[in-house]
Amino acid sequence: MRKPRHIRIESGALRLDYQAPAEHVQDVADELAQGLPEFVVTIDDYVTEDLPTLPCTQLWD
Incomplete structure (x- = not known):
């Protein structure tokens, strides 16, 4: 299994947090x-169980 990473995407008031390989x-x-x-x-290694998976992750395979 590939190691998951945390990605945070921000723009103004928008802040999205996900995990993905x-x-x-x-x-x-x-x-x-x-x-x-x-x-x-x-991007960092702060991955928790409740962090949602990046939507459409399969598109990056």
């Missing part, structure tokens, strides 16, 4: 940086 989290962060520079994306 490290490769997927990095792919999403890279895409957002290229297409939506107003979004602030942070």
Whole structure:
């Protein structure tokens, strides 16, 4: 199993927190940086059981 990472996506009052495999989290962060520079994306290892899975994670396979 791939190690999950925490991704936080922020823009103004919007703050979204998800978990996903490290490769997927990095792919999403890279895409957002290229297409939506107003979004602030942070990645870390703070993964908890109640953290939802990144929607549509299978799209990054």
